[in-house]
Amino acid sequence: MQRPAPVLFTDLVLEVFRLNGALLAAGDALTRDLGLTSARWQVLGAVALSGRPLTVAGVARAMGLSRQAVRRVVADLAEAGLVGLEANPDHRRAALVVLSPAGQRAYAQASARQERWAARVGRECRAEALADALALLRLLSAALDRDAADRGEIVTSPEENGDDRNES
Amino acid sequence: MQRPAPVLFTDLVLEVFRLNGALLAAGDALTRDLGLTSARWQVLGAVALSGRPLTVAGVARAMGLSRQAVRRVVADLAEAGLVGLEANPDHRRAALVVLSPAGQRAYAQASARQERWAARVGRECRAEALADALALLRLLSAALDRDAADRGEIVTSPEENGDDRNES
DNA sequence: ACCAGATTGACAACATGCTGTCTTTATGAC
DNA sequence: GTCATAAAGACAGCATGTTGTCAATCTGGT
Numbered sequence: 416m417q418r419p420a421p422v423l424f425t426d427l428v429l430e431v432f433r434l435n436g437a438l439l440a441a442g443d444a445l446t447r448d449l450g451l452t453s454a455r456w457q458v459l460g461a462v463a464l465s466g467r468p469l470t471v472a473g474v475a476r477a478m479g480l481s482r483q484a485v486r487r488v489v490a491d492l493a494e495a496g497l498v499g500l501e502a503n504p505d506h507r508r509a510a511l512v513v514l515s516p517a518g519q520r521a522y523a524q525a526s527a528r529q530e531r532w533a534a535r536v537g538r539e540c541r542a543e544a545l546a547d548a549l550a551l552l553r554l555l556s557a558a559l560d561r562d563a564a565d566r567g568e569i570v571t572s573p574e575e576n577g578d579d580r581n582e583s
Numbered sequence: 584m585q586r587p588a589p590v591l592f593t594d595l596v597l598e599v600f601r602l603n604g605a606l607l608a609a610g611d612a613l614t615r616d617l618g619l620t621s622a623r624w625q626v627l628g629a630v631a632l633s634g635r636p637l638t639v640a641g642v643a644r645a646m647g648l649s650r651q652a653v654r655r656v657v658a659d660l661a662e663a664g665l666v667g668l669e670a671n672p673d674h675r676r677a678a679l680v681v682l683s684p685a686g687q688r689a690y691a692q693a694s695a696r697q698e699r700w701a702a703r704v705g706r707e708c709r710a711e712a713l714a715d716a717l718a719l720l721r722l723l724s725a726a727l728d729r730d731a732a733d734r735g736e737i738v739t740s741p742e743e744n745g746d747d748r749n750e751s
Numbered sequence: 752a753c754c755a756g757a758t759t760g761a762c763a764a765c766a767t768g769c770t771g772t773c774t775t776t777a778t779g780a781c
Numbered sequence: 782g783t784c785a786t787a788a789a790g791a792c793a794g795c796a797t798g799t800t801g802t803c804a805a806t807c808t809g810g811t
Contacts, residue, residue, distance in 0.1 A: 435603035
């Protein structure tokens with residue numbers, strides 16, 4: 416019954432694609448009436464959990480997304496009044512993103528719902544199995560990054576390399 | 584070191600998002616010079632592995648994507664000459680998607696590369712760990728679908744599509 | 752034969768990711 | 782002080798997913 420590793424690997428890849436779509440849909444449904452979406456919620460989370468004010472580029476680095484993708488989401492959040500943009504003493508153009516009171520409320524509500532949702536959906540998984548799967552996915556992520564770096568020039572180097580998001 | 588299940592679950596979700604992005608980028612890089620992208624390659628694969636001609640809607644069901652998303656990719660593939668659209672005796676409007684010779688060549692090349700890539704990237708994973716992780720992700724997918732169905736009522740067709748789980 | 756409902760394809764609008772390019776700004780070498 | 786370089790934001794364009802809507806087509810019950 417055990418299929419060969421390459422086939423399992425391919426199946427895993429396809430399952431990641433499917434799960435990604437399903438998770439985005441679930442996140443959207445969970446936060447729709449708060450004026451959020453999965454993407455906005457994630458940006459809100461990055462800002463809320465950062466511990467210090469971040470620039471757009473900083474949020475992008477924290478999330479592993481491109482500067483530009485985050486830029487648009489932040490602009491949308493600012494327009495919706497969920498985040499504010501404060502002057503940055505270190506850089507005149509690079510404003511600092513901070514949660515507005517409405518943003519804090521929305522994020523707190525989303526977090527509370529997410530906690531119940533996680534408990535509900537993850538109920539049937541043993542914590543050990545979750546941890547194992549997480550470790551494997553991280554292993555794959557690391558292997559992918561290494562492989563991309565091997566053939567595609569310099570890519571993501573852990574930190575000191577500021578905005579690395581591929582310059583190929 | 585074992586963290587509580589809800590936290591692990593959340594971390595797993597975020598890792599799925601990251602891995603999804605990295606996998607798409609890897610697939611794009613792997614097939615760029617063949618005139619393919621991850622999305623086109625996947626559609627080509629669904630057609631190639633189906634065993635019988637499929638309509639656009641059939642491909643969408645097989646892949647778990649919306650009819651419309653597949654529709655545009657198929658249109659692009661047809662314009663690039665990688666697939667052909669044949670008359671469907673059972674439905675005048677719903678053409679059957681088939682690989683053109685060029686499409687077969689491109690898919691064969693992509694498959695060969697993907698096999699080497701999977702062997703390279705998946706080398707450090709034990710087959711058993713892969714299988715366990717795959718099983719867990721499928722469990723989560725199923726739980727998600729159930730949860731969505733519970734609150735959103737109707738979702739996608741229950742089963743019917745017996746051959747959905749890619750027989751790759 | 753006929754009509755109601757489901758399926759399908761087409762088109763449009765939108766969300767979210769990416770890259771490319773330009774300008775502004777900060778920093779560091781000289 | 783000056784200038785090259787890097788980092789950041791803005792804007793444009795594209796790829797790919799979604800949903801909504803409508804018309805054409807098939808199917809099944811009467």
